[in-house]
Amino acid sequence: MNTRATSDGSINADDHLLRRWPLPDPGDATDKDDRGRVLLIGGSIEMPGAIVLAALGAMRAGAGKLCLATARSIAAHVAHAVPEARVIALDETSGGGVITPSIDKLPICDVDAILIGPGMQDKQATQSITCSVLSASPSVATVLDALALESVKADNWQALIDKRMSAHQSAGSKSSASIVITPHAGEMASLLDIEKSAVEKDKQHAALSAAKRWTTVVVAKGATTHIANPTGEVWVHAGGNVGLATSGSGDVLAGIITGLCARGAPIEQATVWAVRLHALAGDKLQQRFGRIGYLAREIPDHIPPLMESFADPA
Numbered sequence: 001m002n003t004r005a006t007s008d009g010s011i012n013a014d015d016h017l018l019r020r021w022p023l024p025d026p027g028d029a030t031d032k033d034d035r036g037r038v039l040l041i042g043g044s045i046e047m048p049g050a051i052v053l054a055a056l057g058a059m060r061a062g063a064g065k066l067c068l069a070t071a072r073s074i075a076a077h078v079a080h081a082v083p084e085a086r087v088i089a090l091d092e093t094s095g096g097g098v099i100t101p102s103i104d105k106l107p108i109c110d111v112d113a114i115l116i117g118p119g120m121q122d123k124q125a126t127q128s129i130t131c132s133v134l135s136a137s138p139s140v141a142t143v144l145d146a147l148a149l150e151s152v153k154a155d156n157w158q159a160l161i162d163k164r165m166s167a168h169q170s171a172g173s174k175s176s177a178s179i180v181i182t183p184h185a186g187e188m189a190s191l192l193d194i195e196k197s198a199v200e201k202d203k204q205h206a207a208l209s210a211a212k213r214w215t216t217v218v219v220a221k222g223a224t225t226h227i228a229n230p231t232g233e234v235w236v237h238a239g240g241n242v243g244l245a246t247s248g249s250g251d252v253l254a255g256i257i258t259g260l261c262a263r264g265a266p267i268e269q270a271t272v273w274a275v276r277l278h279a280l281a282g283d284k285l286q287q288r289f290g291r292i293g294y295l296a297r298e299i300p301d302h303i304p305p306l307m308e309s310f311a312d313p314a
Contacts, residue, residue, distance in 0.1 A: 010204065013227065013237035013272045018310050023273060024264040026062070035064025036262030037111040040255070041129065042118035042146075043070035043078060044096045050119025050146070050251045052081045053296055057255025058115070059084060060300035061274070062307070063262040067107055071098050097122025100129040108137045113262035117148030118251040127151045134160050134179070138167035141261040141270075143180045144216075145254040149187055152214045161215045175267045176231045179216040182254055188220055204234055217267055219257075221250065225275050227268070235272050240279030241286050248296030253278045256303060280306050 011017065026035050038058045043051035051070050059066060066085040070078050075089035088106065090098040097120060108114070114137060120126045130151040134142060144151060151157070161179075168178045188206050189196040192213075199206045199220075207220040207228035220226040223242075227235040253274060260270035281302035285294040 008204070010226075010234040010236045013225075013235040013276050014239075015276075015310070017235075018273060018276055021269060021272075022310070023260065023269070023307065026064075026263065030064075032064035035062060036113065036259065036264065037065040037067070037107075038063045038258055038262045039067045039069065039107060039111040039114045040118070040258070041069045041098075041106075041114070041116045041133065042120050043068075043074055044098075044119050044121040045071060045073045045092070046096060046121060047119035048074040048077055049081075049248065052078060053248045053251040053300075054115055054118045054145075054255035054258070055082045055085060056297065056300040057252040057303070058259035058262070059255075060303040061256045061259030061263070061277075062304070063113075063259040067111065069098075069101075069106055071096075093122050093125045095122035095125065097125030098129060099125065100132050103132060103136045106133070108133060108140065111140060111262070112264070113141045113143070113258045115143045115145065115254055115258040117143075117145035118254060120147045123147060123150055127154055130154075131156060131160060135163065138164040139171050139178070141178055141180075141258075141267050143182065143254050143258045143261070145182045145250065149181055149183055149191060152181065152191060152210075152216070157214065165215065173266070175217075176229045176233075177211075177215055177217050177267060179214075180219060180257055180261075180267060180271055181210070181214070181216050182219045182221060182250065182257070183210075184221045184250070204228070204236070208232065208234060217271055219253075219271055219275065221253075227271050227275060229268055233268070235268075235275075237272075237275045237279060239276075240282045241291060243286055243289075243292045243294050244279065244282040244299075246292075246294070246296055249278075249299065252296050252299045255300075277303055277306050
């Protein structure tokens, strides 16, 4: 893979990079299982749309099969909104979170990528189900978003990471991590126990610190997005537009990352591609609607043609 490094050694996440780092080609003879199977865990009575947006992102990124696990009170509505999905209803806590089910009720061993977090409530309940799923799926690429990000502070986080890295290496993976976390500046500050201003002053340092501390790929979101992995590689994306700073946009991004992972892209590649595709979709919507006012639900429809545009290496 040819790259264009900046003066600080980071790599530009631009069109040049994507053309020289092609996504896995599913081929014309693959079925929906071969295209990639995704499990999304999220949603709540107050935020039912988040898991729907993430689901659209995953499917538009090319995943072939989709399962959604969400709060029982909204499961029927989610199933109606995403008829392509199998929907599993989970019992709820008094705080609006979901109760960790018997893990055998979730198709953890039958999927290629997992997303946890969009639209979830109840911090303790979210951490419980996140840690349970991470422990039960050590070789599955997993994206943590929104409230699930807090799980990196769990007492058993290092034990989970050690288990996953052992399984990851046994499977022959070349990626340096099996988990992606997707914090914006405020979330990053909370996770690192520092001021938000410190993150904004040196987001690259914050992303690298988090990646090494928790052995994850980190997407430090913002107008300029920094993607770091535990071995010290950093990709920088400068682009997109202010219109992407809208409710639900991050849910779509998390879904795109998960969908690309399910298709077989290494976790770093899936993340870099997703960030760039998400930004380019915003550019397309800006051309249509203007700088602000377009909706997160409109982002996913632009992903398939954008991926096609990079199929020709010329």
